Amino acid sequence: MPPALRRAQILQRIQRDGGVSVADLARAHAVSAVTVHRDLEELAHRGLVERVHGGARSLGPAPGVPAIPTAWVQRADQSREAKAAIAAHAVRYVEAGATIFLDASSTALAVARRLVEDPPNEITLVTNSPAIAFEVQAEALHVIVCPGELDQHMRMLAGRWTVEFLAELNFAVAFVSAAGVTLDQGLTTARRPLADVVNAARASAERSVGLIDASKFGQASLLSIARAQELDAIVTDSGLSSAAARQYRAAGVRLEIAYPEESP
Known part of the structure; x- marks a missing residue:
């Protein structure tokens, strides 16, 4: 090892x-x-x-001292119902015996939780998220954690080791996310290490599926990761307006809407 x-x-x-x-x-x-x-x-x-x-x-907080919320914790608390619906829809892409990648997003964590509830047989789950690794406790799921440098604020492993590790693997599907998405800038993020991990996972995957809740549409961050059309699908929630959905589909984006009744 x-x-x-x-x-x-x-x-x-x-x-x-x-x-x-x-x-x-x-x-x-x-x-x-x-x-x-x-x-x-x-x-x-x-x-x-x-x-x-x-x-x-x-290095946990001292007794009686509340932990300072990290960016990841703050994201995890946002749009919980939307993320649960997206996860329930996204797991349709996971087949028995497959090797999949989940990034360190809070929506990917929702996907992991959904897989634990009803795990397909013999799934290998690769992730750069310590939180997801802790969450997944199902015998049918084999978990591999990427090496790399730990970003405590974002709760992710990233960097050169992570990218090189992902380049050596093969995924049936890579589930990825972004801080925002527009038709002009595509999927975007403020962090270069995150962009590098997402692109490395996409390059090693037969299919890449975006997990992007409706609040992120029309938002552009500092760095472009990929054009929205380059993903095999983007799964979002029913909070996206019909007009916006038509606009993205007309531009060639395979957009799939997840509805609340799909979630447990």
């Missing part, structure tokens, strides 16, 4: 459990205690964990 991937998995376990010992990590990853010490030192040096005697612990 590449060191970057092992460190990402170690970080996920520490964040999930609150702390872990060197001995436990050495057994879990079949490596020496010296190797685990190096991994923990690297994570601590990057400010991701706190080293303690015999192991490491997470």
Whole structure:
């Protein structure tokens, strides 16, 4: 296992459990205690964990101190019903035995939750989202977490390691998102690492499906990711106006509307 991937998995376990010992990590990853010490030192040096005697612990908020909402948490709290409907529609693209990619968006998390509720057989789910990795607990779903540098604010793994890792894989479908979408600028984001991950996943996928709620239509951010027409489909919610839907379809975008009754 590449060191970057092992460190990402170690970080996920520490964040999930609150702390872990060197001995436990050495057994879990079949490596020496010296190797685990190096991994923990690297994570601590990057400010991701706190080293303690015999192991490491997470950098959670102190007792009684509320956590500061990150951008990801704020996004997850927005348009919950719309995202649930989009997820219920999007899972139609997932077939038994497939390998799929889910990005680190809150709508992709809704897709992961839907898959856990009714998992197709033998699905391999690849993601750059620690939150999705924690959420997925179903025997029928095999989860692979991308290596990379952790963006704490966006709750995603990104960077050169992530892009190179994705380039080596093959997906039946990649589910991706964006901060906004217009016909002129296409899918957009304010973060270059996010754009690079999305494009790497798309390049490795037979089909790419956009998960974009209605509030993001007509919004353009700093960087263009891809033209809307380059995706095999964009799934949005019923909050999008009929006029806007006609405009995008007339421009060659395969737009699919998810309605609330599709969600559980």
